[in-house]
Amino acid sequence: MTTIPISWYLAVAAVLFTIGAVTVFVKRNALVMLLGIELMLNAANLTAVTFSSYFRELAGQILVFFVMVVAAAEAAVGLAIIVLLFRHRETLNVDEAQLLKL
Amino acid sequence: MESLGINYRAIGPELVLTVTGVLVMLLEAFSPGKKVRDGILAAAGIVLAGVAALALWEEGPVTAFSRMVIVDGFRVFFTLVILLGTLLTIFVSWGFLDEERIPPGEYFALLLFGAVGMTLLVAGNDLMILFLALETITIATYVLAGYRREDLRSTESALKYFLLGAFSSAFLLYGIALLYGATRTTNLAEMARVVSGPLGQAEIVLLMAGAAMLLIGFGFKVTTVPFHVWTPDVYEGAPTPVTAFLSTAPKAAGFAAFLRVFSLTFPPLGIESAADQLASHWVAAVTAMSILSMTFGNFIAIAQTNIKRMLAYSSIAHAGYVLIGVLARDWAAVAFYMLVYTIMNLGCFAIVALWARRGDERVLIAEYAGLGFRQPLLSFPLAIFLVSLAGFPGTAGFVAKFWLFKSAWGAGFPELVIIGVLMTVVSVYYYLYVVIVMFFREPKEEVPRVPLSRAFVAAMVVALVGVFYLGLLPTRVFAVLNTAQNLLAIGQR
Amino acid sequence: MLMKAPMMLFLQTDPIYGYLPIVVLLFLAALFPALVLGIGRLLRPMKPEAPKLSPYECGVDPILDARERFSVRYYIIAMLFLIFDVETVFLFPWAVIYDKLALFGLIEMAIFLGLLIVGYYYAWRKGALEWT
Numbered sequence: 001m002t003t004i005p006i007s008w009y010l011a012v013a014a015v016l017f018t019i020g021a022v023t024v025f026v027k028r029n030a031l032v033m034l035l036g037i038e039l040m041l042n043a044a045n046l047t048a049v050t051f052s053s054y055f056r057e058l059a060g061q062i063l064v065f066f067v068m069v070v071a072a073a074e075a076a077v078g079l080a081i082i083v084l085l086f087r088h089r090e091t092l093n094v095d096e097a098q099l100l101k102l
Numbered sequence: 103m104e105s106l107g108i109n110y111r112a113i114g115p116e117l118v119l120t121v122t123g124v125l126v127m128l129l130e131a132f133s134p135g136k137k138v139r140d141g142i143l144a145a146a147g148i149v150l151a152g153v154a155a156l157a158l159w160e161e162g163p164v165t166a167f168s169r170m171v172i173v174d175g176f177r178v179f180f181t182l183v184i185l186l187g188t189l190l191t192i193f194v195s196w197g198f199l200d201e202e203r204i205p206p207g208e209y210f211a212l213l214l215f216g217a218v219g220m221t222l223l224v225a226g227n228d229l230m231i232l233f234l235a236l237e238t239i240t241i242a243t244y245v246l247a248g249y250r251r252e253d254l255r256s257t258e259s260a261l262k263y264f265l266l267g268a269f270s271s272a273f274l275l276y277g278i279a280l281l282y283g284a285t286r287t288t289n290l291a292e293m294a295r296v297v298s299g300p301l302g303q304a305e306i307v308l309l310m311a312g313a314a315m316l317l318i319g320f321g322f323k324v325t326t327v328p329f330h331v332w333t334p335d336v337y338e339g340a341p342t343p344v345t346a347f348l349s350t351a352p353k354a355a356g357f358a359a360f361l362r363v364f365s366l367t368f369p370p371l372g373i374e375s376a377a378d379q380l381a382s383h384w385v386a387a388v389t390a391m392s393i394l395s396m397t398f399g400n401f402i403a404i405a406q407t408n409i410k411r412m413l414a415y416s417s418i419a420h421a422g423y424v425l426i427g428v429l430a431r432d433w434a435a436v437a438f439y440m441l442v443y444t445i446m447n448l449g450c451f452a453i454v455a456l457w458a459r460r461g462d463e464r465v466l467i468a469e470y471a472g473l474g475f476r477q478p479l480l481s482f483p484l485a486i487f488l489v490s491l492a493g494f495p496g497t498a499g500f501v502a503k504f505w506l507f508k509s510a511w512g513a514g515f516p517e518l519v520i521i522g523v524l525m526t527v528v529s530v531y532y533y534l535y536v537v538i539v540m541f542f543r544e545p546k547e548e549v550p551r552v553p554l555s556r557a558f559v560a561a562m563v564v565a566l567v568g569v570f571y572l573g574l575l576p577t578r579v580f581a582v583l584n585t586a587q588n589l590l591a592i593g594q595r
Numbered sequence: 596m597l598m599k600a601p602m603m604l605f606l607q608t609d610p611i612y613g614y615l616p617i618v619v620l621l622f623l624a625a626l627f628p629a630l631v632l633g634i635g636r637l638l639r640p641m642k643p644e645a646p647k648l649s650p651y652e653c654g655v656d657p658i659l660d661a662r663e664r665f666s667v668r669y670y671i672i673a674m675l676f677l678i679f680d681v682e683t684v685f686l687f688p689w690a691v692i693y694d695k696l697a698l699f700g701l702i703e704m705a706i707f708l709g710l711l712i713v714g715y716y717y718a719w720r721k722g723a724l725e726w727t
Contacts, residue, residue, distance in 0.1 A: 048282060074271075089254070
């Protein structure tokens with residue numbers, strides 16, 4: 001049975017990371033930008049887990065545990081801010097932020 | 103069990119801060135709105151954490167918790183700078199909390215949790231801890247930036263800070279994952295050992311990419327050009343006491359982590375090694391970031407009409423100066439600079455916050471006209487802090503810059519020092535402009551005096567004493583820092 | 596022991612047999628609801644009416660425009676759920692080496708859960724769980 005080479009996993013992670021980063025740059029909806037950021041975090045997670053299983057060592061997987069929790073906390077705070085902004089402006093388009101340019 | 107290296111004293115300051123933060127939060131839930139009680143409790147927690155940090159001073163370089171946390175002079179000094187910054191922020195926020203009718207309990211709790219993250223960032227000897235600590239800081243500060251909920255500016259600044267902060271965290275994390283792939287470890291001491299030898303071709307590529315990602319992540323956090331875009335808007339939109347906090351303590355912590363990772367883990371060794379290959383690149387990149395931050399920050403600051411934006415660009419410029427210290431790999435000079443910067447910047451923002459009044463209405467530089475002789479208790483300290491930021495002799499700002507530039511000159515970065523000195527001269531223009539407006543311009547309409555609270559006066563006294571003590575008699579602090587630096591150098595060998 | 600040895604041998608011949616317990620579980624999982632629902636159908640009185648026959652949707656009318664605006668309370672509770680749900684991820688690694696960490700691990704985990712309970716209590720006191 002052939003195993004999938006490690007470089008494939010890393011390539012998938014790199015592609016995911018790029019998609020996430022491009023999403024943040026291109027999209028102007030705060031929620032979609034948050035989705036892009038989550039994609040980037042998960043790309044990093046995939047990289048860490050790949051190395052972790054390749055090295056037969058646990059540090060990478062422990063890192064992923066922490067990242068998952070941190071990402072959840074971050075998303076909760078981010079969504080709270082977005083809800084607050086929506087109550088002010090009735091739109092999530094960051095380009096319509098008039099007082100401070102984004 | 104011994105192998106885990108559990109040592110609660112090694113995280114004493116963090117434990118004290120966490121317990122105090124949780125306590126303040128619980129008290130707020132029990133009986134909300136007791137500002138004095140919560141504030142005094144928070145301040146007491148910070149002082150106690152300072153004592154716990156000082157108790158670690160004699161410990162010398164040792165590690166704990168599976169080498170995830172390190173105890174050395176570097177950490178203790180930066181911890182004290184952060185605690186001082188947080189304590190002064192509590193004083194600065196005192197009047198603001200009443201004026202804005204903001205629930206005080208959560209505010210203090212968030213400051214404390216942010217401080218936990220910062221002290222942990224300084225103590226971290228493992229990339230995992232660095233990431234966790236950084237996130238603890240940013241999650242607390244996102245909320246603080248949006249604390250004035252009725253104000254659209256504050257909410258927008260929180261959103262912007264959140265999106266760009268999370269974006270940069272993702273870069274940082276990807277960098278950590280790649281470095282882990284390159285060196286098979288996330289521990290910085292272990293990583294330093296691995297990169298001191300040669301590595302394979304693939305590992306070198308991963309190492310370079312990982313370090314570049316890390317550099318981007320840290321670049322965002324310590325507001326250096328070209329990763330500074332969020333800074334002016336967030337600093338302008340956030341409530342002024344929060345801006346004061348954002349521009350000082352988290353930055354000190356960020357620079358500490360920057361030093362720990364780049365200057366101490368990937369130093370140019372001068373021998374055939376992966377670290378040396380990497381160092382030639384990161385030194386070039388950081389040199390570029392430093393030059394850009396200094397020139398860009400100072401020149402754009404001149405054009406600002408809003409004092410909070412002006413101070414934001416000034417903060418970018420100062421980040422550029424500090425990067426020179428990072429390049430010179432002189433952490434003691436950087437630590438001293440951050441101490442001085444924390445004191446003088448918080449002093450500045452304390453007055454800006456007071457003068458801005460409810461809702462941050464009065465923030466234009468033109469609106470400072472006539473402040474000079476009408477309320478000298480505000481104008482003279484502000485002038486002193488601005489002059490210190492510009493680096494006039496006799497103030498702490500001068501001593502800090504002098505040490506930084508001297509050490510960079512010795513380390514072989516004369517061109518950076520020359521640019522730094524030139525840019526300091528440029529900065530005099532916009533700092534003194536505010537002083538001139540205060541003293542020599544007449545206001546359009548008569549403005550009422552602003553009442554001073556006792557907490558504000560306390561913050562002023564501490565900051566003024568700090569500026570003059572460190573400006574005129576810095577030798578004691580120098581001696582302490584040099585001793586710590588020597589101890590650390592021995593410990594590393 | 597005598598029973599176990601040939602069984603192990605049998606399982607080792609082909610890794611596919613390692614999935615045998617899953618097949619058994621699948622069968623049991625299908626059997627159990629069929630049994631319970633069947634018994635219920637035989638025993639209960641049958642008085643059908645329109646609301647009872649409609650799909651269960653937590654008391655909300657099941658046929659509505661999907662783009663209706665939700666109360667902001669939904670989001671607050673969703674956020675709280677998100678955080679408390681994910682925090683439990685730390686219980687898994689702890690459970691795996693529970694016997695090695697022994698009392699020390701138990702106390703550490705109690706502290707961790709205590710912190711979570713403080714957060715929960717705070718949210719409760721602040722009225723984040725109230726629907727008004």
